[in-house]
Amino acid sequence: MDKSIAAKIQKENTAVARSKRKRMPSEPIKFYYLAPSPPCRAVMMAARALDLELDLIPTNIMDGDHKTPEYLKMNPQHTIPTMDDSGFILWESRAILAYLVNAYGKDDSLYPKNPRQRAIVDQRLNFDIGTLFPRYSNLYFPMLFRGDEYNQENADKLNEALGWLNIFLEKSAFVAGDNLTIADISIIVTITNLDAFKFDFSEHENLTKWFERTKKALEPYDWEDIDETGAQMLADFLKREH
Numbered sequence: 001m002d003k004s005i006a007a008k009i010q011k012e013n014t015a016v017a018r019s020k021r022k023r024m025p026s027e028p029i030k031f032y033y034l035a036p037s038p039p040c041r042a043v044m045m046a047a048r049a050l051d052l053e054l055d056l057i058p059t060n061i062m063d064g065d066h067k068t069p070e071y072l073k074m075n076p077q078h079t080i081p082t083m084d085d086s087g088f089i090l091w092e093s094r095a096i097l098a099y100l101v102n103a104y105g106k107d108d109s110l111y112p113k114n115p116r117q118r119a120i121v122d123q124r125l126n127f128d129i130g131t132l133f134p135r136y137s138n139l140y141f142p143m144l145f146r147g148d149e150y151n152q153e154n155a156d157k158l159n160e161a162l163g164w165l166n167i168f169l170e171k172s173a174f175v176a177g178d179n180l181t182i183a184d185i186s187i188i189v190t191i192t193n194l195d196a197f198k199f200d201f202s203e204h205e206n207l208t209k210w211f212e213r214t215k216k217a218l219e220p221y222d223w224e225d226i227d228e229t230g231a232q233m234l235a236d237f238l239k240r241e242h
């Protein structure tokens with residue numbers, strides 16, 4: 001074979017092998033978090049699923065760790081989670097989830113590249129941040145942080161959102177298709193909280209089955225340690241408030 005053709009084939013093969021190889025961060029990603037925080041829990045589970053090491057930096061928002069000049073310089077919005085991947089700083093848990101899969105996933109199964117499949121994952125993530133989580137927080141934040149009573153109107157609104165999620169799950173095993181994606185990981189933290197708070201969502205059968213299925217899918221990634229333990233901390237806090 002012509003030497004230049006052989007060299008070209010060799011170069012192409014090496015490039016393919018490299019592109020298939022899993023990329024890893026040059027140093028552990030710094031992760032500013034607090035164990036009970038639902039969005040922090042979602043990112044921690046995804047990092048486990050991606051086999052990524054996080055340099056965990058506890059950031060106690062009750063003590064104001066998120067309002068120090070250093071933290072505000074990094075994230076002026078003073079939210080956790082925030083990550084620092086060798087100087088690349090990002091907050092908003094769903095953006096972090098997408099970044100980690102894009103940057104370090106050995107395949108795209110958690111966040112498919114196919115435009116229509118990805119659009120469904122994005123739709124579910126937008127449903128989560130724009131509808132499900134706000135309805136959860138409208139009910140539980142006043143109870144958690146002000147000691148308010150249970151508000152039935154807000155509970156009905158939350159239940160309506162759970163009904164929509166139940167409909168999404170009529171035709172698929174996971175919230176955005178037939179396999180686990182970052183949308184499941186983002187949504188499960190709210191459902192785990194509801195379970196820990198004893199909010200009854202058993203009327204939503206697809207949702208109940210999905211919850212069991214997703215917990216099982218996340219079992220190899222320390223689901224219980226991260227998600228259940230964090231939700232239980234919040235449930236204990238809720239009990240103390242009432």
Ligand SMILES: N[C@@H](CCC(=O)N[C@@H](CS)C(=O)NCC(=O)O)C(=O)O
Pocket residue numbers: 037038039061066077078079080081091092093094129
């Ligand atoms: N949409 C954001 C929400 C982040 C958020 O509000 N985190 C809470 C803790 S769970 C927080 O940082 N609260 C303190 C603050 O906003 O000052 C995400 O998903 O990352």
